Amino acid sequence: MVVECEAYAAVGDPACHTLTRPSAREFVRRHRAGTAYVYLNYGMHWMLNVLTKGEVEGFVLIRAIEPLRGLPAMQRRRGGKSGRTLTGGPGRLTEALGVTGRHHGADFCLSARRCFLAGAAADVVADGRIGISRARELPWRFTLRHNLHVSVPVKKESRRR
DNA sequence: ACACGGATACTA
């Protein structure tokens, strides 16, 4: 179950790959909504995004999941980790799920359709994106309130400006 | 705090 994600807009978002990568812009053109966009970050961590189209073109980065099934397999891939460090974090969850570059361009929705049902009645909190250098102020990180598998807790309400 | 390590897209 996805418990944390971030939105990236293909147009007007300085943090989106489409700004600096022709290959990303071509990916958006060539694929339909629901396609997985997977890339390697810092030379070692696979990032799983899902392409969106329609109202807004862009990507949804999956940042954390809560294991509902397949826990032993995830722990095996993650070297026996448990709790937040098992699947809390974009690089951690791809390792737990065995997602790599060969899933780039695959149809994410075929296998993940059940997850959307779980999200329908969820208590979602919008917060600033994290881990990026540009356009951090956009409140485009979405987490399940009080969920223990979220990678980084939601910022305190006090520091706005 | 810092090391780790590769794809992508620049410059020349």
Place this chain on the structure above:
DNA sequence: AGTATCCGTGTC
């Protein structure tokens, strides 16, 4: 060719 950047994690 060389350089800059990158949506992170583990270990110190």
